[in-house]
Amino acid sequence: MSKPVIATATLAGCFGCHMSLLDIDEKILDLIELVEFNKSPIDDIKNFTKKCDIGLIEGGCCNSENVHVLKDFRNNCKILISFGECAIMGGLPAFRNPIPIKECLEEAYLNGPSVKGHNESGILPNDDEIPMMLDKVYPCHEIVKIDYFLPGCPPSAELIWNALTALISGKEMNLPYEVIKFD
Amino acid sequence: MADIINFTIDGKECMAEKGIFILQAAKENDIYIPSLCNYEGVKPQGSCRICSIKTNGQFVTACTTPVADGMEIENNTDEINDMRKSIIELLFVEGNHFCPACEMSGDCELQALAYRFQMMVPRFIYQFPLREIDARHPKILKDQNRCIRCKRCIRTIKDEKGRSVFAFYGRGKNIEVNVDPVLGSKLTDKLAAKAIEVCPVGSILPREKGFRTPIGQRKFDHEPIGSEYKH
Structure with a gap:
């Protein structure tokens, strides 16, 4: 039987959840025995080369590129998992959500203390090459169907390991109290 | 008898x-x-x-x-616990509860209930309302993003004349718990500490202090809320 294939991506996140995935320490060697990695920053495969069994998504959707990648993952992964607070609820990037996008951009490019007076023509980035910012940062499950959620900032290595091994082996997941934390 | x-x-x-x-x-x-x-x-x-x-x-x-x-x-029962869980989820989406950035994370009763009921994600859409942080008072901060309007502070914190330091302001979904500016400025250390203690979430915070308890030693780090009960 071929190994299950895993893909991972970071959208509007800080890569902390991926660091936590690496934090399973020497068990990473077991993981490589158990699974094969496809599109992921871990092996630097940029595009899907085959259909994957499990997709791990870190970070929420703050721009059009995030939405594109997330939809690509949904189309190519049988099971999609939001891992980390940003993917689940927007996290720190979503601090901007209560504030209208226009005000955010004006603060960042026109009025903020470090830019005031240095952007005389009052340009806001608006090139076609730059992904369009969304009106707010969206949790992944508000964009596509997400099958499982692993909370935490970051989710503990133990939680990630328990979830992946349970999915791969088809056994019920071990969820001790201390592994589910939102911080 | x-x-x-x-x-x-x-x-x-x-x-x-x-x-x-x-x-x-x-x-x-x-x-x-x-x-x-x-x-x-x-x-x-x-x-x-x-x-x-x-x-x-x-x-x-x-x-x-x-x-x-x-x-x-x-x-x-499953039915009642799911109803309770749905209320917790509603509270999470209704305010701005960014646990990773909250000083009360680990000591928060709302979060502890979410842990107890294994809330992995709320079933409702996040609202992300615009709310203010009121930092005008010498002893406490009032962060409206995290307030769940339980009225614990309103009902508990009274000055020596029995006047309430906290009060509701506004109507409906815009209702806020506000601090009386005069009474808030005269708040004693003891009463400020009590206000921080009665707040179940991170909405009333001490000034000039933050993240006082290390991760691992906080109230709900190891045992779910309600663990002191046998059943």
């Missing part, structure tokens, strides 16, 4: 003094009924509905319903 009555919670035989509220009666029988807006020693108001139990086929709040003789109470 007070009247002692018999009742059951999830089939377990219990006894309590006639007329006390179900939440208290359950506690005396070492049975946990989750609650949030309730605070021991303060008149209950039954507003958060998390302590809802079922008796006679009806949902009622355990903190405001007196226990009666022969009462059969359902508490720890």
